[in-house]
Amino acid sequence: MAIWVIADKCTGCGLCVKACPYGAMQVQDKLAALGPRCTQCGACLEACKFEALGSDLADEPRPDLSGYRGVWVFCEVQDGALARVSLELLGQGARLAAELGQTLATVLLGEDVEGLVPELAAQGADRVYLAQDAGLAAYSTLAYTRVLSELIATHRPNILLLGATPLGRDLAPRLSRRLDLGLTADCTELAIDPVDGGLWQTRPAFGGNVMATIVTPTARPQMATVRPGVMALGPRRDGAQAEVVRHPVRLEPGDLLVRLLASQAQGQRPVDLGAARVIVAGGRGCGGPQGMELLAQLAQALGGELGGTRVAVEEGWLGQARQIGQTGVTVRPDLYIACGISGAIQHRAGCLGARYIVAINRDRRAPIFSVADYALAGDMFKIVPAMLAALKGAA
Numbered sequence: 001m002a003i004w005v006i007a008d009k010c011t012g013c014g015l016c017v018k019a020c021p022y023g024a025m026q027v028q029d030k031l032a033a034l035g036p037r038c039t040q041c042g043a044c045l046e047a048c049k050f051e052a053l054g055s056d057l058a059d060e061p062r063p064d065l066s067g068y069r070g071v072w073v074f075c076e077v078q079d080g081a082l083a084r085v086s087l088e089l090l091g092q093g094a095r096l097a098a099e100l101g102q103t104l105a106t107v108l109l110g111e112d113v114e115g116l117v118p119e120l121a122a123q124g125a126d127r128v129y130l131a132q133d134a135g136l137a138a139y140s141t142l143a144y145t146r147v148l149s150e151l152i153a154t155h156r157p158n159i160l161l162l163g164a165t166p167l168g169r170d171l172a173p174r175l176s177r178r179l180d181l182g183l184t185a186d187c188t189e190l191a192i193d194p195v196d197g198g199l200w201q202t203r204p205a206f207g208g209n210v211m212a213t214i215v216t217p218t219a220r221p222q223m224a225t226v227r228p229g230v231m232a233l234g235p236r237r238d239g240a241q242a243e244v245v246r247h248p249v250r251l252e253p254g255d256l257l258v259r260l261l262a263s264q265a266q267g268q269r270p271v272d273l274g275a276a277r278v279i280v281a282g283g284r285g286c287g288g289p290q291g292m293e294l295l296a297q298l299a300q301a302l303g304g305e306l307g308g309t310r311v312a313v314e315e316g317w318l319g320q321a322r323q324i325g326q327t328g329v330t331v332r333p334d335l336y337i338a339c340g341i342s343g344a345i346q347h348r349a350g351c352l353g354a355r356y357i358v359a360i361n362r363d364r365r366a367p368i369f370s371v372a373d374y375a376l377a378g379d380m381f382k383i384v385p386a387m388l389a390a391l392k393g394a395a
């Protein structure tokens, strides 16, 4: 694609300069000019009121995508059970499917996983594409990519959602490459364009400082991943039935290059902050491991989990699995107590789904207070012991 300036129409008004997100447009000698930073995103074309910018984009034939229908959720199975993120995506998928007037389907791959179908129906699935084979018992990139690619080529879904888990982050890009599709990773919001029915895929960009909404106008399915904890569960439909479509699996030796010989559970108790109802989180204001230990006591007294900011993790006061935020986990507890945390946007991105946020900070202007339901301005080393004493007194 190329963009050019039509000199006899350009007024040098500068609208294109304002619209360009890359600072690639300038006005020189009263005429718009494209600089080397142009990515040909097309923002200037939309902004120009004088039809003074030409492009060959319109000349490219648009594929007919009308045959692609249905919202699909790839269902992840962990230790024989459905991963919570898949259930969250079913809730979100049901909303998108209802808006489009299309069906919600899930794709279930594995060995002997048919027993999970009733739960998928209860979580909103109208249809389950089921592929069972010994070669699918443990996740492997090539085997799962083959089966999912075949299913997509045969049934042509409109939208495909996957969890942004280690598995989803491996599978989704491979599928995207194999089928020449787009992929928006780590979406925080999904919505349907009321005009053309396309999927609006919103995610943080530029280090979390802007939210970017991405569309996929020329490929189907529209594919997005969403991190665990970002979407809420949908309502259950106990007793609901789902149509089961069985897919015959024919794996080639080339799909089974990786064999799982053994798996070993981690020695430590795995942390699942996504499922915690109460989280006490600490930041730089903890001052060190002792401050974090104080918060661990509060978390224990409330029957909750301990989490924190990236600073706390980088300082070595907390394990990586407890980092909350854009590059950590997203949480939705009933109660989130943020102690000594400034509330940077990258941290807030991970805790905004909490029902109640209590913030303790000695700086009254700390950004965390702008999202807190209860703001306690003061020293956490005075407030937290007082809370512990009150909890002890109440016990």
Ligand SMILES: Cc1cc2nc3c(=O)[nH]c(=O)nc-3n(C[C@H](O)[C@H](O)[C@H](O)COP(=O)(O)OP(=O)(O)OC[C@H]3O[C@@H](n4cnc5c(N)ncnc54)[C@H](O)[C@@H]3O)c2cc1C
Pocket (backbone or CB within 6 Å): 207, 208, 282, 283, 284, 285, 286, 308, 309, 310, 311, 312, 323, 324, 325, 326, 327, 328, 329, 339, 340, 341, 342, 343, 344, 345, 346, 347, 350, 360, 361, 362, 363, 366, 378, 379, 380, 381
């Ligand atoms: C691409 C990118 C991704 C990132 N991802 C994440 C992420 O996933 N998660 C994340 O958390 N950060 C992330 N960050 C870092 C983020 O920008 C902030 O730097 C970080 O969240 C700040 O951590 P903090 O609040 O612990 O520290 P600070 O910002 O230094 O804040 C410390 C706060 O403690 C308060 N305080 C100090 N002493 C006390 C006391 N005794 N009592 C009460 N309050 C006290 C201070 O007033 C201050 O507000 C990311 C950054 C980038 C660029």
